[in-house]
Amino acid sequence: MKYKRSERLVFMTQYLVSHPNELIPLTYFVDQFNQAKSSISEDIRIIKHVFEDDGIGTIRTTAGAGGGITYHPEISTERAKEIVADFKEVLETNDRLLPGGYLYMSDIMGNPSLMNDIGELIATMYKDEEIDAVVTIATKGISLANAVARKLNAPVAIIRKDNKVTEGSTVSVNYVSGSTRKIETMVLSKRTLKEGSSVLVVDDFLRAGGSISGVMNLMEEFSAKIVGVSVLVEAKEVANRKFKDYTSLLKVSDIDEYNQSFVVEEGNCIQYIESNN
């Protein structure tokens, strides 16, 4: 079967979008379409041009025997602003405030289309970092970690608060929960994360930062390097957070349980993207 250029473009675009951050040998498409390399290169030039002009991502070409092309999702600042605005609108909806001033966010974490968009945003923020794994804490962070890891094409390592028989041997650390001041334990399966990995830590909510500090200690046990910490929402009015270097999509403050109200502002993620461009 002979493919026309239009058909090749459709196939190649869907293939690239389905394989983010994965090196695809040019020969894969050459064989698929039984076409000269020069035609395939011209197809890629067209795709690259649309992806870059429309803020979808970049396509990088690696030359040589082991070479090929890689699609890196990388959204425009404009698109990032839209995503943050959409997320803000969802977070601001009524009835989200729970007893104790906690925010109900399970609907957000369970919204695959929103998670996908946010995954692209966070992947864009850390696009210039080498990331070997995305690390998160069970249960709430998992959906976010999956979304980010999918775009980075990196494995997910899930830290648990209990020790399960299905994890094999584990490393654990104790930490002080910043909100409750209780001592808790977190556990990571040894084989989930290679020694010396570069990791991106993501989580749903940042309050006092006790659990993220725990993650940092646990990462030391794995000789891992933390290249970034990114959270969906941070509580704004926290005086003594244990670390300063993180990104957030949104900030909440003035939580008033009695009147069921709170204030949502943009976090530093847009600033972070702008300063990296």
Place this chain on the structure above:
Amino acid sequence: MKYKRSERLVFMTQYLVSHPNELIPLTYFVDQFNQAKSSISEDIRIIKHVFEDDGIGTIRTTAGAGGGITYHPEISTERAKEIVADFKEVLETNDRLLPGGYLYMSDIMGNPSLMNDIGELIATMYKDEEIDAVVTIATKGISLANAVARKLNAPVAIIRKDNKVTEGSTVSVNYVSGSTRKIETMVLSKRTLKEGSSVLVVDDFLRAGGSISGVMNLMEEFSAKIVGVSVLVEAKEVANRKFKDYTSLLKVSDIDEYNQSFVVEEGNCIQYIESNN
């Protein structure tokens, strides 16, 4: 800016692939490209043709005022076989057997590219069902549920074994764990799942089926209709499983802890796809 057909095809393809199971009004593309509806329709015809010929999915057109096009991921049986074979190869690797005859699978659940493929496979199996939510049990099932839900464009509802302050009011049921015979509790936040939803239940591993039976009881409390149960791996030699109607990608048997060996076979998922076509 004027887009050529080739450029429109690239943009539209990536947009459709990024918005599975979402109705996109034709006017979205008409406005985006400032083009006549007839040109856009011709573009869609080309994309549809490639998607269907290459086992990527179908594109359905809905006529009328609220109409548009929807991309349904739907892989070919051939592709489904490849995915199962890839998964089998990964599961068969050494050192997966843990004390007690458990299988280490965290690397599999944490592999976003494999999860994405498996998500497409499971979405293909249940393509003709109306699915309002994908339900799973924390922690292990979450990554699978996310991958399936992304393709179905449905929300994820996560059942937990503990009651968290961030979940709001919950419904809980007790169940007997089939393997350990212990009585355990599972909990679902009330607002995570609408009353009367049609749900697809997914999980990583099916042993005696105690937890899936628990999920079934919990779904009754939500007046939910279970349209399917799908697991990555089932233990083959279980005599009295509490339910029969489920799909699996792989079956394991002859687990021999002493010799660190076990046998992996294909589950019934390919059969299921073939009988539905």
